[in-house]
Amino acid sequence: MPELPEVETIRRGLAAQIVGWKLHDLLIKDGRLLGNRSEGELKVRIIGRAIEAINRRAKFLILDFGEYSVVIHLRMTGQLSFEKGDHTRLILFFQEAKRLYLDDQRRFATLHLAKSNKLTELKPLRDLGIEPFTKSYTLERFLKLLNSKQEIKRLLLDQRKVAGLGNIYASEVLFVSRIHPQRSANGLTKAEAEELFLTIPEVLAKAIENQGTTISDYRTASGESGQFQELLQVYGLAGENCKVCGSTIEKIEQGGRSSYLCPQCQPI
DNA sequence: AGTATAACCTGTCTGC
């Protein structure tokens, strides 16, 4: 479900309230959530500690409890919210009866525990690629990542290259950059590659401004829908007219996943 | 090493 803009929106919504809250207890309702440590160790490490910060790396949320941090990936249908949902997998009980719920219909979400000063060694985080909006995101590094004959859309979904894009924003970014999703990454011109480099953070920033894209499940920490779905230009719009040129938007399949494009604006 | 497929789950929607 959530891509970088949705996770960032959830992060901001949580951080505005939860920093400083002391954890009194936690309840794991679905053990499959735990990726690397037992419920017992998790409790020992974070109960009694206060949240010092909420951070994000790619699509991962990082709850900083001081010496230890909890790293959560919401995958397709995970929700982290002050409102209880219908598929609760974890409840964090804070001071003054405050609660944070992790709900996840499809049960793909994961939770890892790591020492805060060794987060970059944690397996899910170790191999992530460059992070948009940080100083690691440079044109020089981006151009190196494109040195592959792989289709550009599939490359953009590879979290080891650029971290944070998912199926919605990969299609949107390629539309804005006027690049066909089936083009080879190493076949892009220098100008196209630079355009793509600039467009990625532009589209993501605009989505964050609009609190992300709600297709069905995604909600902010306070339970609200995003608004960027109203600004999508191609994703989910097969058969509709391109807002730029009027051509009919197409849906194709790449690696078992849907891609959307305007054949006129994004010639092969 | 890069790349394709299956797998992990549950729910919703579509067409017969």
Add this chain to the structure above:
DNA sequence: TGCAGACAGGTTATAC
């Protein structure tokens, strides 16, 4: 109404 099949915002183990 019922039911089979397709599809869904993500990643990863496994097989080439």
